Amino acid sequence: MKGRLEGKVVIITGAATGIGRATAMLFAKEGAKVVVADRNVEQGQLTASEIKKLGGDSIFLSADVSKACEVKNMVDEAISAYGKLDVLVNNAGVLIRTSRLHEVSELEWDLTLNTDVKGVFLCSKYAIPYMLENGGSVINVSSTSGIRASLISSSYGVAKAGVISLTLTASQEYAENGIRFNAVVPGIIDTPQSRGSTGSTEEFELRVSENPGGRVGGPEDVAYMMLFLASDESSYVSGASFVIDGGRTVGF
Numbered sequence: 658m659k660g661r662l663e664g665k666v667v668i669i670t671g672a673a674t675g676i677g678r679a680t681a682m683l684f685a686k687e688g689a690k691v692v693v694a695d696r697n698v699e700q701g702q703l704t705a706s707e708i709k710k711l712g713g714d715s716i717f718l719s720a721d722v723s724k725a726c727e728v729k730n731m732v733d734e735a736i737s738a739y740g741k742l743d744v745l746v747n748n749a750g751v752l753i754r755t756s757r758l759h760e761v762s763e764l765e766w767d768l769t770l771n772t773d774v775k776g777v778f779l780c781s782k783y784a785i786p787y788m789l790e791n792g793g794s795v796i797n798v799s800s801t802s803g804i805r806a807s808l809i810s811s812s813y814g815v816a817k818a819g820v821i822s823l824t825l826t827a828s829q830e831y832a833e834n835g836i837r838f839n840a841v842v843p844g845i846i847d848t849p850q851s852r853g854s855t856g857s858t859e860e861f862e863l864r865v866s867e868n869p870g871g872r873v874g875g876p877e878d879v880a881y882m883m884l885f886l887a888s889d890e891s892s893y894v895s896g897a898s899f900v901i902d903g904g905r906t907v908g909f
């Protein structure tokens with residue numbers, strides 16, 4: 658039986674750990690050739706080699722998504738390796754816990770915006786030309802912090818709201834080329850990022866207990882939504898945002 662992504666070439670940024678890693682593993686299992694792109698070389702190589710060990714097809718490419726020349730090289734190398742591009746998952750992101758707005762440093766602001774929204778712009782900018790002829794699917798990872806108050810980082814909320822805006826606009830700009838743009842909007846997902854940004858294990862456990870059903874999501878919960886958006890099953894889905902938060906956002 659064929660996989661749901663059989664033959665598709667996919668770039669996933671931030672695939673060294675967390676949601677990106679789970680997505681890379683799932684996509685490979687479903688028959689995709691997976692480019693693992695990350696600035697974390699050691700963990701990124703591990704993801705790619707794990708996929709290969711399981712019989713999948715993957716390469717690791719080192720890139721900082723906030724740097725245009727590194728992104729351009731990464732996309733060019735992906736094309737040299739696999740000859741085409743069908744899916745781009747803009748997943749790389751940082752969340753820096755910050756103080757109230759007047760105490761946020763320019764460095765914290767720039768680091769967040771440069772990674773979380775400029776990174777999405779740059780990866781899209783260099784990947785889209787390879788999709789113009791045959792179409793494709795671009796999946797942008799936002800956050801519920803982008804659709805409600807972002808209590809631990811104002812810059813993160815701004816960046817993730819920007820990701821949704823960019824998704825809406827691009828879906829209109831490239832509809833004629835058959836390129837679909839969608840956003841996933843995760844709530845709390847158990848990853849290194851969410852644990853690191855919470856402050857302490859106790860605070861993380863408190864957030865878990867406050868979530869509907871007393872649980873938070875796992876990286877696979879987001880990966881399965883992205884599998885649908887990457888596949889041809891979602892061919893009529895574009896410009897949409899999908900909240901994956903166990904119902905938390907509508908409950909408050």
Ligand SMILES: NC(=O)c1ccc[n+]([C@@H]2O[C@H](COP(=O)([O-])OP(=O)(O)OC[C@H]3O[C@@H](n4cnc5c(N)ncnc54)[C@H](O)[C@@H]3O)[C@@H](O)[C@H]2O)c1
Nearest residue numbers: 671673674675676696721722749750800845846848850851
């Ligand atoms: N975990 C959550 O609760 C949650 C909730 C909502 C949204 N998100 C978003 O999901 C995405 C994945 O996060 P995660 O929770 O898996 O975190 P994570 O820290 O496990 O993974 C993020 C990955 O991005 C990479 N990365 C960071 N900056 C980069 C850069 N400049 N260039 C290249 N790679 C870079 C990291 O090396 C890491 O591998 C992020 O965009 C995050 O904002 C996470």
